[in-house]
Amino acid sequence: MEQLQIDQMLEEKGYIDEAIDPSVKLVEEITRLKKEKNAVILSHFYVDGPLQDIADFVGDSLGLAQAAAETDADLIVFVGVHFMAETAKIINPNKKVILPDLKASCSLAESAPADKFAEFKTQYPDHKVITYVNATAALKTMSDIVCTSANAAKIVESFPKNEKLIFAPDKNLGNYINSITGRNMVLWDGACMVHEQYSVEKIVDLMEQYPDAEFIAHPECEKPVLLLAKHIGSTTALLNYVQKSKAQKFIVATESGILHQMTKACPDKTFIPAPSNDSTCACNDCSYMKLNSLQKLYVCLKHEQPEVTLPKDVIEKGQVPIKRMLEISK
Ligand code: 13P
Numbered sequence: 588m589e590q591l592q593i594d595q596m597l598e599e600k601g602y603i604d605e606a607i608d609p610s611v612k613l614v615e616e617i618t619r620l621k622k623e624k625n626a627v628i629l630s631h632f633y634v635d636g637p638l639q640d641i642a643d644f645v646g647d648s649l650g651l652a653q654a655a656a657e658t659d660a661d662l663i664v665f666v667g668v669h670f671m672a673e674t675a676k677i678i679n680p681n682k683k684v685i686l687p688d689l690k691a692s693c694s695l696a697e698s699a700p701a702d703k704f705a706e707f708k709t710q711y712p713d714h715k716v717i718t719y720v721n722a723t724a725a726l727k728t729m730s731d732i733v734c735t736s737a738n739a740a741k742i743v744e745s746f747p748k749n750e751k752l753i754f755a756p757d758k759n760l761g762n763y764i765n766s767i768t769g770r771n772m773v774l775w776d777g778a779c780m781v782h783e784q785y786s787v788e789k790i791v792d793l794m795e796q797y798p799d800a801e802f803i804a805h806p807e808c809e810k811p812v813l814l815l816a817k818h819i820g821s822t823t824a825l826l827n828y829v830q831k832s833k834a835q836k837f838i839v840a841t842e843s844g845i846l847h848q849m850t851k852a853c854p855d856k857t858f859i860p861a862p863s864n865d866s867t868c869a870c871n872d873c874s875y876m877k878l879n880s881l882q883k884l885y886v887c888l889k890h891e892q893p894e895v896t897l898p899k900d901v902i903e904k905g906q907v908p909i910k911r912m913l914e915i916s917k
């Protein structure tokens with residue numbers, strides 16, 4: 588395939604739409620290419636099961652950023668969403684970072700356009716900015732420090748009690764962290780389209796139907812949902828919790844991909860996805876994460892495209908708040 592044709596496809600579709608010979612054994616070929624190119628595959632818990640199983644490392648946003656910081660591979664294949672691949676690129680400016688589908692965005696990252704945020708920030712000139720990692724690289728360049736759902740409380744507590752803070756872009760996570768730390772951070776009005784879908788009424792019904800089940804939730808959920816939860820945490824924290832808990836059944840309010848690891852870790856336990864307001868949609872699936880597929884991963888690794896690139900100044904400025912976070916999270 589000519590580079591011009593590839594460029595056109597990437598522009599229009601976000602991935603290389605190449606016909607694959609049906610006799611190609613995708614898992615075998617991906618494994619072979621990975622070795623040949625000294626590549627590392629980093630997958631998030633929300634992508635489909637086979638994409639988690641083929642990864643060298645599968646984890647939450649913090650774990651993936653840490654894995655990206657530690658890898659000695661020449662090529663980083665990020666099976667997740669765009670902001671995660673950008674974070675890996677910022678940490679590794681001299682490595683090539685590829686993502687199976689460039690259109691794998693994030694509603695939270697999209698909710699905070701850099702120009703609007705810059706305007707917002709001018710209203711609070713004496714505030715420090717904490718940016719949730721689910722944000723564009725441009726937003727990170729305007730931040731004092733980055734955090735993930737796994738370390739948000741610790742990062743906020745790293746500032747003196749009287750420090751004035753802005754938290755962006757997730758208002759639900761920001762509200763939750765305000766409630767557990769007693770801070771009063773100014774919040775950007777952003778939210779995740781998956782975690783805002785849960786229905787309190789339907790969750791309560793399910794809890795009555797399964798009184799022995801524990802309800803657990805990701806902090807991107809809205810407050811009324813979080814108030815019902817026995818445990819709140821990042822995807823890794825939820826996965827650890829179900830392994831430690833004595834309960835046999837769990838109602839899980841986060842993206843459905845995590846159930847793959849929960850079922851693998853605890854084959855005898857039952858995991859029930861928390862119901863959403865709209866029973867006609869696949870609302871527990873992140874449509875961006877689900878843009879990844881074994882076929883796209885194979886083609887991406889074969890051509891080493893699409894590549895995630897960033898201007899030099901964005902990398903330089905973005906490194907500061909990300910490295911601060913990694914340092915505090917050691
Ligand atoms: P975690 O960092 O908990 O994996 O969350 C990432 C994410 O996108 C949640 O929607």
Ligand code: SF4
Pocket residue numbers: 668692693694695696721779780781782807842873874875876
């Ligand atoms: Fe973004 Fe929500 Fe998808 Fe996570 S689940 S990547 S926050 S849209």
